[in-house]
Amino acid sequence: MEPILKAPILRAQGLYKRYGKVTALNNCDFELYPGEILAVIGDNGAGKSTLIKAISGAVQPDEGHIWLEGREIAFKTPIEARAAGIETVYQTLAMSPALSIADNMFMGRELRRPGIMGSVFRKLDRARMEAFAREKLNELGLMTIQNINQAVETLSGGQRQGVAVARAAAFGSKVVILDEPTAALGVKESRRVLELIRDVRSRGIPIILISHNMPHVFEVADRIHIHRLGSRLCVIKPQDYSMSDAVAFMTGAKLPEGVTEAA
Amino acid sequence: MEPILKAPILRAQGLYKRYGKVTALNNCDFELYPGEILAVIGDNGAGKSTLIKAISGAVQPDEGHIWLEGREIAFKTPIEARAAGIETVYQTLAMSPALSIADNMFMGRELRRPGIMGSVFRKLDRARMEAFAREKLNELGLMTIQNINQAVETLSGGQRQGVAVARAAAFGSKVVILDEPTAALGVKESRRVLELIRDVRSRGIPIILISHNMPHVFEVADRIHIHRLGSRLCVIKPQDYSMSDAVAFMTGAKLPEGVTEAA
Amino acid sequence: ESHGVAACLITKTDTNPFFVKMKEGAEAKAAELGVTLKSYAGKIDGDHESQVAAIEACVADGAKGILITASDTKAIVDSVAAARAAGVLVIALDTPLDPIDAADATFATDNFQAGLLIGQWAAASMGAEAANAKIAMLDLAISQPSVDVLRDQGFLTGFGIDTVDINKWGDETDPRIVGNEVTAGNEEGGLKAMEALLAKDPDINVVYTINEPSAAGAFEALKAAGKEGVLIVSVDGGCPGVADVKDGVIGATSQQYPLLMASLGIEAIAKFAADGTKPAPTEGKAFFDTGVALITDKPVEGVESIDTTKGMELCWG
Amino acid sequence: MTNDAKSVSGSYEAGLKGATETVAEFHEDTGALKRLQHWLHQTPSAVPLIVLLISLVIFGFAAENFFKAGTLSTILQQIAIVGILGCAQSIVILTAGIDLSVGAIAVFSSVLMGQITFRYGVPAELAIAIGLALGTAMGAVNGVLIAKLRLPPFIVTLGTWQILLAANFIYSRNETIRSADISEQAPALRFWGQAIEPGGIKVLYAVFLMIALVAIMAYVLRHTAWGRHVYATGDDPQAAELAGVPTQKVLIQVYALAGLFCAIAGWVMIGRFGSVSPTASTGQLGNIQSITAVVIGGISLFGGRGSIVGMFFGALIVGVFEMGLRLVGTDPQWTFFLIGVLIIFAVAVDQWIRKVSG
Amino acid sequence: MTNDAKSVSGSYEAGLKGATETVAEFHEDTGALKRLQHWLHQTPSAVPLIVLLISLVIFGFAAENFFKAGTLSTILQQIAIVGILGCAQSIVILTAGIDLSVGAIAVFSSVLMGQITFRYGVPAELAIAIGLALGTAMGAVNGVLIAKLRLPPFIVTLGTWQILLAANFIYSRNETIRSADISEQAPALRFWGQAIEPGGIKVLYAVFLMIALVAIMAYVLRHTAWGRHVYATGDDPQAAELAGVPTQKVLIQVYALAGLFCAIAGWVMIGRFGSVSPTASTGQLGNIQSITAVVIGGISLFGGRGSIVGMFFGALIVGVFEMGLRLVGTDPQWTFFLIGVLIIFAVAVDQWIRKVSG
């Protein structure tokens, strides 16, 4: 697979984001190519989440430009990004605690009953939504969810994350962004998420995967974007480097060839 | 090391916890021996967090008994557990988002100024608390925290978890409980947490570690409590079984010898 | 024999001493005649909705008669009609309904007259200086319930100031008026309103107040500002108010007779229950006037008044 | 090094083979008590209903005239306005907001309908439509200030409460429009004051309107996407925004709809009182009354939790207390006192039932 | 299999050797504007202060009598009571609660102090002490109901508001104790009504008391463990509880302290108004007024954020608006209208400054 030849589907250049004294993004560049799985790795607090929030409209960068399929974009809300086909699982999961699993999965794109009940009375098709939610969760192996009408706040940490991942995978149409999707997941559930990621790619949708789990990253990623101190240090291919090289780069123990640290 | 010979420091028997239709703990037993690192592993939603919440007073079990150092206990609040020397990092981290890192680390055991300012005017010794917090975070390698007065809500997911872990490790006196302490942490930071866990044990304090990370579990645990469907399936020693056996037990792929599944 | 007769008293509020005394008068008379009396009140000044709810409760409870001091003289007319249709005798106390024949009878005081008396007294006391007066108007509430308007406009009329629209206070253009402020009819409101008006013009020399508690508050503000000898006039005639007239805090006040209204009302209900006769109005008026008297220790030519000793005998609480 | 990585996780993931795929099933307690508890848990509005029933029984014993059909229908008609304002307040509070201006919008709308008819000679039907539109607009202004400028709802509606109440007095020139005039010249204004009288028991149209509004809103909140968005917005606005709910739009719609409900309440007020009075105490007290109903009904002031049907029972509880105490003949100050006690008591019982059934 | 595991993570953790240990440092913008922004960010009470200064300037131009020492000291004395009630309200709101009963506690306490002195002939000093104790007890009852029974603060204090106000009227028999009697027989009751007059400008003791209370509470909230616990309790009560804050105890203490402040306000009321009156408007309006001050001062109604100094400026802003508008305008209805507009405007400016300085 050589996605580098095509034009990037998503590109960012010179992003800055400052929070008071803290600089979360510091002249950061970014590229995502069609059909690839791009992993983003970096230390805690390196600015990975801020980067993807800038892309998905959850945060407005102070400076910099972003292009989606060649057209410059500046999403003001995540809704705009979603409408453009970018689906994101945030690290904080972004779920309404008091609402049920199905409600959360279909938030903002609810299914309505067929016929007059749906078109005139705009009645939700709960049965269909619940069935869909149950199916997606089963695909992830989240068998322990005993009650599909449970409020999300009563789910275990991992179950909650599973719901968020299932939502993004089911609805993403252009780009799917996953911020540490397996952090709280068990062995079995993590494995399913990795399979799901591959599935999504096989549907031709590129994926941005943020993760601290090196084996996972090296297993599924086509390219790895290494983030350090608020900007992209380098992009490597998993075939060309070992995990310990990657770790050395992101923690500052080693510098990749051809790069000199700015600070 | 053969801790099995001593009396357990913490013991629980026949714990039940039901949430409406959901049974989170189902006749669960538990033992922790002095000076050991006990790992608790299990699927998402198996009831691990509920188990440790029952122990630490954050949740009251519907039935069952718990003993600390041979005396039966029934903590009504986490404060009572803390006063008894049990320090816990909850999966939800339990931090006040709007308060600073130092405020959060010392919540409930603040340091006061020496002399009359402290004893009469009860003034906090911010300088000392901040220095301590910074030191503990540095020990964890959380170098990217640029401002010790940052509100916790502005920290990255991993930074936040680091603060919670540092707090528990610094103050635990009898038992330290860690619920997925490395879930959001980077490679470097995770390594430091594992070192810290060993440190704490070397101070003679036993640790309960909940984790989905099998290599970590097999690396540091003295014994592994495998949780399944709300109760203890078995306890194994990492020397006696392989990781894939443990995974097989917890996901129900295999049954350990001498155990027959109840359901 | 009026045993077993149930009656209701519905006042505007039940925190204003005026209505508290009215209730006491009614209770005393009811006990004397063996009438069971239940009392209700609005929650705030101008609250006619609670009064409507109270009328409905009285009807549901099978009362024979209702005594009511209307918070809004027009707005409760329908409920009163419904009560009368259910065979209940409704008597308006203190304030006539609009139209006045909406009630079976009215035992009222004339609030405009009360204002008029203090206005005339103030003008006469000042003599020629009245042309240069600087007047502070301390009213009740911005919702301008009818007592508020009647007393205010009565005072201005008595003082000789053009009221412009007589159904509304605050629209006057006479430069002698420094300003209107609302007081909620208590000391706190009177004090704050007076402070504000003094900040606007420190030379105020006449203060109209809606009632005696607000007059007491205004006096505190004037005292604190070191201003002596300002003419304060008020309405009500409660015993603390008359004492304040005696002490020179208030120059003159118009006294009303809530106890009398209430006891007359109870008697009328007892009579109606006994033989079905309804009370008749005062000769030449559409209602039974229970009267107003000006109380002052500094009487002036041309305005009839009684002194505080007499006022103390007649005062109601 | 992909192979390397595979082997790393492969080293233990081998254990996954043959993992059970069945959903865990625990046997369910099916005792009657358990079921009751479960039902209470699932049906948040059941708790205020129980409190309501208890208070009905108590007053039935305490006041002899209480259990007459006339008394009960009077209670319903007395809460009609609070109930409609409560619909407005409920949706606002579900978004974690608060609307202190509900009463002011209601009174001002009723004054507008009346004055537009009588001052300018506009046909009553048109005046009503204008009044409803203006009420909606007032609510929408609240919504825009809250959603777009991100001002706290409490302070925005505190401001508009004062503004609208003052505007109401200024515009109406404190004039009450008399009931006789309305009956003669603009009976449409009094529409909701009409009643059906099956078996001599008078039930106002207004009561049916209130029940209909509650039912419609219960449906909308529970069964439409918009309803779910209202809950999500109140539950965790950031999460809702990230999950794709247009929270700003939802907020503006909610406040505008609340304004419409308030204007409807204003129209109902004309029917109920017969006249149009700018001094109606709903302007001052409508907010506290509606919030009380909402909170007794179990809707959380922090947003996102509770049901509008609960609000309806909450309004009824207050209505029953007030009427019951009036019939018992307590002195007004004692009535206030006891209503205060009972409000706390009602919520305490509610909380207790929830806990026991937790 | 420990060795096995070691090798697994060892396979990539080798890369950690030599990882940098320095803390990341970014250069900081040090322009004047940036610094101002930073200061605004760090000092939440600065924003209402700016709004206050702006409104002072505007009214200085608009009303000729505004910038006289007498006017300014009148403003201070007019907000003294609201300011003290605001201290009570601030600590309650910081815990994500609300106290609707503040005004009622204040009025009832003042009535108790007065009646205990005059009805039972108790020395005024002792009566004051009893009044303060009873006020604290009333607050503590709120606290117990909220913390122990876990009832919503809004509804508990709505209930106690009614209860205390009614008790106040019943106990006082609606009687006012006249100013002349107090001056003669119990001058201690009027203590806070005394004034110093440097250069002829009168400043009440009450004003100094208010400022002292704000200063003390600012210190306590910022610099003591208890203060931090108050913030944590309001911020996320579950997290605070898990982290070891005795939230129930904190809540009870907070409401009891609020009760004490209210009782102090009641004592101040006697000094300020001269007389003791159960009908004082503070009983009805004290809650809304104090909440307004708190919210304009930038304290979040959702708890955990804001400073009590901001509340002080918030109270001043309202005081300045009210006085300024009275000096400019004439008709109280229009004044009422404009105060509504200005309250919204003040908060909008506040929000705008925060955003710009974000």
Ligand SMILES: Nc1ncnc2c1ncn2[C@@H]1O[C@H](COP(=O)(O)OP(=O)(O)OP(=O)(O)O)[C@@H](O)[C@H]1O
């Ligand atoms: N709202 C905010 N206000 C202030 N600082 C912030 C805010 N959000 C993020 N930061 C800071 O920006 C930096 C980058 O945060 P970010 O969440 O992007 O890190 P990350 O790479 O995702 O880390 P992790 O792996 O731990 O999730 C951190 O130092 C964090 O403290």
Ligand SMILES: Nc1ncnc2c1ncn2[C@@H]1O[C@H](COP(=O)(O)OP(=O)(O)OP(=O)(O)O)[C@@H](O)[C@H]1O
């Ligand atoms: N408050 C609650 N109400 C209802 N159900 C709950 C509640 N808390 C937990 N549960 C349920 O109890 C079960 C056990 O949850 P728990 O959090 O203990 O799982 P866990 O083993 O810690 O899972 P994870 O690894 O994902 O953290 C789950 O099915 C969860 O949905």
Ligand SMILES: [Mg+2]
């Ligand atoms: Mg992150």
Ligand SMILES: [Mg+2]
């Ligand atoms: Mg868990």
